[in-house]
Amino acid sequence: xxxxxxxxxxxxxxxxxxxxxxxxxxxxxxxxxxxxxxxxxxxxxxxxxxxxxxxxxxxxxxxxxxxxxxxxxxxxxxxxxxxxxxxxxxxxxxxxxxxxxxxxxxxxxxxxxxxxxxxxxxxxxxxxxxxxxxxxxxxxxxxxxxxxxxxxxxxxxxxxxxxxxxxxxxxxxxxxxxxxxxxxxxxxxxxxxxxxxxxxxxxxxxxxxxxxxxxxxxxxxxxx
Amino acid sequence: xxxxxxxxxxxxxxxxxxxxxxxxxxxxxxxxxxxxxxxxxxxxxxxxxxxxxxxxxxxxxxxxxxxxxxxxxxxxxxxxxxxxxxxxxxxxxxxxxxxxxxxxxxxxxxxxxxxxxxxxxxxxxxxxxxxxxxxxxxxxxxxxxxxxxxxxxxxxxxxxxxxxxxxxxxxxxxxxxxxxxxxxxxxxxxxxxxxxxxxxxxxxxxxxxxxxxxxxxxxxxxxx
Numbered sequence: 001x002x003x004x005x006x007x008x009x010x011x012x013x014x015x016x017x018x019x020x021x022x023x024x025x026x027x028x029x030x031x032x033x034x035x036x037x038x039x040x041x042x043x044x045x046x047x048x049x050x051x052x053x054x055x056x057x058x059x060x061x062x063x064x065x066x067x068x069x070x071x072x073x074x075x076x077x078x079x080x081x082x083x084x085x086x087x088x089x090x091x092x093x094x095x096x097x098x099x100x101x102x103x104x105x106x107x108x109x110x111x112x113x114x115x116x117x118x119x120x121x122x123x124x125x126x127x128x129x130x131x132x133x134x135x136x137x138x139x140x141x142x143x144x145x146x147x148x149x150x151x152x153x154x155x156x157x158x159x160x161x162x163x164x165x166x167x168x169x170x171x172x173x174x175x176x177x178x179x180x181x182x183x184x185x186x187x188x189x190x191x192x193x194x195x196x197x198x199x200x201x202x203x204x205x206x207x208x209x210x211x212x213x214x215x216x217x218x219x220x221x222x223x224x
Numbered sequence: 225x226x227x228x229x230x231x232x233x234x235x236x237x238x239x240x241x242x243x244x245x246x247x248x249x250x251x252x253x254x255x256x257x258x259x260x261x262x263x264x265x266x267x268x269x270x271x272x273x274x275x276x277x278x279x280x281x282x283x284x285x286x287x288x289x290x291x292x293x294x295x296x297x298x299x300x301x302x303x304x305x306x307x308x309x310x311x312x313x314x315x316x317x318x319x320x321x322x323x324x325x326x327x328x329x330x331x332x333x334x335x336x337x338x339x340x341x342x343x344x345x346x347x348x349x350x351x352x353x354x355x356x357x358x359x360x361x362x363x364x365x366x367x368x369x370x371x372x373x374x375x376x377x378x379x380x381x382x383x384x385x386x387x388x389x390x391x392x393x394x395x396x397x398x399x400x401x402x403x404x405x406x407x408x409x410x411x412x413x414x415x416x417x418x419x420x421x422x423x424x425x426x427x428x429x430x431x432x433x434x435x436x437x438x439x440x441x442x443x444x445x446x447x448x
Contacts, residue, residue, distance in 0.1 A: 053438075057436060064301065068298070071295030077291055081308065088309065172398075174394060175395065181405075181408065184405065188412065
């Protein structure tokens with residue numbers, strides 16, 4: 001028999017998936033605007049962020065109402081608390097997309113510096129991390145969530161590469177340092193997106209297993 | 225008559241104040257190590273961060289236990305949820321201090337670039353923001369919390385100044401671009417510290433007034 005609380009939890013899960021879709025879209029628009037040099041597309045990032053912010057308040061309110069009315073314990077409680085945390089991470093990912101749009105807009109007023117394939121790849125992985133971590137959340141799949149934690153290393157390595165390339169560029173072309181710094185800051189934003197997706201994956205492991213894998217806590221699927 | 229839940233809430237408030245003290249200390253050590261060029265002091269930042277991480281898990285666990293056992297509603301519920309959120313912000317401020325320590329250590333291997341008074345001032349304001357926002361949380365002082373939101377503008381303006389100065393420096397001294405980028409990233413970390421303290425101040429307003437001031441929501445003390 002389906003409990004009434006299950007349908008409320010299902011609704012919250014749907015809402016958080018929609019928010020995640022918006023975060024992916026905001027990030028993709030910001031990066032595609034940068035790559036296609038189409039300033040107009042940056043506007044869309046702000047529109048999507050407004051939607052994310054609306055959903056952010058909505059999820060928080062629904063979670064508070066659920067806690068007050070249902071007084072959940074055990075797995076249901078972990079799930080609602082994780083939803084509140086994931087909600088915060090998604091909202092901040094929306095902010096990061098807007099930061100990318102702001103810096104990207106500045107960048108497009110300057111001399112183009114390098115092909116942006118590394119930055120595009122960082123964005124692709126970060127978006128995959130958001131999507132997969134939320135899919136894991138809905139399915140409560142701690143095993144795949146563990147794999148997402150490792151994807152963050154790819155994002156970090158690409159960031160290191162972008163930093164190194166751009167520092168070398170600045171030394172040869174100091175007059176274009178502003179544009180290079182823009183790209184460095186965008187790479188830093190993308191690294192932060194990966195960190196937020198990592199937080200989500202850690203929350204999934206916590207909901208599904210009750211194990212706290214933050215700060216070096218271990219979850220080993222084999223021992224389940 | 226004091227409720228049993230009140231003493232539990234008092235204990236959680238004390239724990240979060242201790243954590244806040246550690247965050248202030250971690251940030252101060254990282255910046256003072258940088259200014260005094262004393263690499264050994266960076267180690268202390270890592271030690272303090274370990275303590276912050278331990279408290280982070282402890283606060284989360286105590287909040288979960290409180291929610292499960294007491295099933296709080298209204299103001300008590302808002303308070304516990306805000307504690308969970310503030311806890312996350314403090315933990316991330318610990319991370320930022322460690323980031324500053326890492327980058328600072330790199331910086332000390334390079335040619336010194338500029339006097340660091342702007343960076344020191346950013347750190348002083350960020351620390352004041354953490355301290356005051358947590359004091360407001362304990363006192364449930366939404367009026368002063370509102371003032372903390374404005375202090376973040378000072379941090380942002382100083383960051384803009386640091387960025388501008390360092391870009392001008394890089395253009396004249398491209399061979400020292402690595403060190404300049406280190407300082408830019410440290411200023412960016414400090415800006416993020418200000419953002420986290422702002423989140424805490426917003427949570428204080430939410431606990432005390434039930435008003436959500438995120439995303440342009442307004443709280444006007446006059447209308448209370």
